[in-house]
Amino acid sequence: GPGSWTHLLPWGPVDLVVSNPPYIFHQDMEQLAPEIRSYEDPVALDGGEEGMDVITSILTLAPQLLKDSGSVFLEVDPRHPELVSSWLQSRPDLHLSLAAVRRDFCGKPRFLHVQRSGPR
Template sequence: MPSEGCCTHLLPWSPLDLVVSNPPYIFRKDMEQLAPEICSYEDLVALDGGDEGMDIITHILTLAPQLLNASGSIFLEVDPRHPELVSSWLQSHPDLHLSLVGVREDFCGRPRFLHVQKSAP
């Protein structure tokens, strides 16, 4: 479960035009397969995104209506499996008035960057 402080510290500065995040997004089952140098030097809390790597992502998206101005955007770096998961999650939460409006690929051609935008209710 994400910590209560995740993104809520931004609320006093809202509404924001833009939020950019590289949240923890690694699927928990994939954590044990990380390269040894990653496990040795990275804070594992900054990598572990929960069962489907979506714990912090969904927390950010849930706060988005309070964080963003009327047409504000969120840009997220995610796992290549996440564009479809995030799209489905957003469709199941229409009350948030958020849309996945863009997916960009990394240098290896994998879908890794999401553009989510707030729309008018």
């Protein structure tokens, strides 16, 4: 569950968190290639209804985990930059902002750079 990431807190404060979290939208799980479905643990893929469950858990902890101008780098679904951006705007208390979105080799927005700013 969302609380299961608190074991990371003793590692802080850190400059950088890099994660390739489970980010697949739950309804997309059944459309995955059979070889992925057979060999990958569903928990490592299924990010919940909007694929955001683990992403938001990591970002919720980030302010406690990061140094003042620390960063989180996430690999996400191309639909996520917009969802993460609006989620961050709904959580001003976290003092995180979407600093950059990078595209993959196919030109899809897949990598998020989230930066911490503001008070601890």
